[in-house]
Amino acid sequence: MDQYLKEKIERFKREKGHIIENKWFPRVTSIIEVKAKPGLYKFYAESVSFEEANRKKGLAGSEGSKIHTAIEKILVGEEITIEKELEPSIIAFKEFMKQNEIIADKTYVEKRILSNQFKYTGTFDFIGYVNGKFSVVDIKTSSSIYKDYGLQTSAYLYALNEEGNLYDEGGRFFKKIPKEVESRFILLIRRKRICQKCGGEYIVRAGREPKIENGDPNCEHQFGEIIGEFELKEFSNQSSDFRAFLACKDLWEWENEFYLRQIGYLD
DSSP: OOHHHHHHHHHHHHHHEEEETTEEEEBHHHHGGGSOOHHHHHHHHHSSOHHHHHHHHHHHHHHHHHHHHHHHHHHTTOOOOOOGGGHHHHHHHHHHHHHSOEEOOGGGEEEEEEETTTTEEEEEEEEEEETTEEEEEEEEOSSSOOTTHHHHHHHHHHHHHHTOEEEOTTSOEEEEOSSOOOEEEEEEEEEEEEBTTTOOEEEEOTTSOOEEESSOTTSOOOBOOOEEEEEEEEEOOHHHHHHHHHHHHHHHHHHTHHHHHHHTTTO
């Protein structure tokens, strides 16, 4: 095998999966990328260029990573520092904690999971009791909660209940969860400005064009200060979502068969 091909395979392994106990597995988020995303295609089509679209997408991703990192630090009891424009998101998260009964063990934050049966890995945001249910929670900073998120969380829940093992960033066994996970939630954290005239909501995201929801489309909007808000959604159709995830996995493996055989994943 020549050096160029070796580098491509190593890049594929690095970008698409994780090493768990010295063995490579694909990530849940890589697998579900195979599903069509019309909204994303529309975003690229409306951008000035492919490069500009990637730049904007990168800005949104960087912003989301900063918010995730801050929330994870809050959950494990660490001090946080965050840019002023992102403070409303942290306020929204703290409001979520106040308005809901949340018991989150700090050792169950940002850990990796593994399904040996279906050969995939992933990293959840946190596990804890959410209003009495032992649940896995994934945090999103997108504009809305999308149906696709059910695929991701169903894969997490299945893997957690298969053996109950958690792994650290290095792929080493960390601990076992004490009981089966009962449910799965998406926690959406987003920022918005509200029109003082019609009540329309201007959704604020770095690198994205203004998105205005509700209100009067003919209003000469006068938007107020940026505020944060949260939305908590429980997904209940576990078996249906997991079947759809496995269908994505089959297609993803078909599409990436060459690399997966070189790695030894399909042996």
